[in-house]
Amino acid sequence: MRLTTKGRYAVTAMLDLAIHSDRGPVSLAEISKRQEISLSYLEQLFSKLRKAGLVASVRGPGGGYQLGRGLDAIFVAQIVDAVNESIDATSCGGKGNCQQGEVCLTHHLWSDLSDQIHHFLSGISLAKLVSRHDVKSISQRQEINSLDDLDVIQSSRLA
């Protein structure tokens, strides 16, 4: 599980797509303008997102991209994974040169941690992000400042 600006770009673009997908396919040119991400870089990202089945493409005039499935079936972890090729298995994989098993243990520990983060991000759907988008635009009127406030609002909405 890697978490860099690349993943942020992808999540942002997917979110933009989700928000604007009510009126047919969304072209990368639109997303590029709105989110200020270079068109060619978006092409690279969406090529991977498409291969992962997260988006579907429509060619020709009026074409663009659509979500590959429902808002509530696309999760942040999937988006991040799609653009970040999976992390390499690291050093001691099958070499067996671990001293007293310690190297392998710490390695496993990290991968456990990585799994936990993955689990966590697997619990956040695009739908949840979009609904938070709504909440946020409301919050600007209501003067909500802390994350805790947001959580309260969000969980009450999801319930």
Next chain:
Amino acid sequence: MRLTTKGRYAVTAMLDLAIHSDRGPVSLAEISKRQEISLSYLEQLFSKLRKAGLVASVRGPGGGYQLGRGLDAIFVAQIVDAVNESIDATSCGGKGNCQQGEVCLTHHLWSDLSDQIHHFLSGISLAKLVSRHDVKSISQRQEINSLDDLDVIQSSRLA
């Protein structure tokens, strides 16, 4: 919140330090050998960890590094933050060229998400990692599937 191999190196090294700190200071040379991380790279990382107060150094023969505070007062998020200089505030910070406020909204959404991940990693202490080292991965037995489950488990452990 960035999450790359750099942070993994730091967490792994801190964990190695934690495990071996019962017999006085641990030298970077030892950690370098055990974890197969270059000594000079470790020096760079520990320079930052020291400035963050996560470790304390002892110079001279027999010297090395010790944990800056108790196992249960050092959290993964702190380690990752210490070595990854904080993410830049990104594009639309004060430029005001956001169209209908949308660009800023997605930016805020991402930073919220980033906060959530941060919050999550703030709940995992070195003590927890070390005990997991002993117990060999508790999560695999508990079958954690949803975010809610994770939250419940985590908060009950902290209580």
Next chain:
DNA sequence: TAATAACCCACTATTTTAGTCAACTAAATA
């Protein structure tokens, strides 16, 4: 004082991220 290990700095190599450019294919419409 000699050995040890942290500390510090400038430098290099590699990889990843981000972006550019150009040619091509498929679909829609005039």
Next chain:
DNA sequence: TATTTAGTTGACTAAAATAGTGGGTTATTA
């Protein structure tokens, strides 16, 4: 059918982050 739109692909480049080198200095202890 010709043209336009927009995805598709690949090769290439620039910049940044990651990872590692090398050489020195300072503090401490034996």
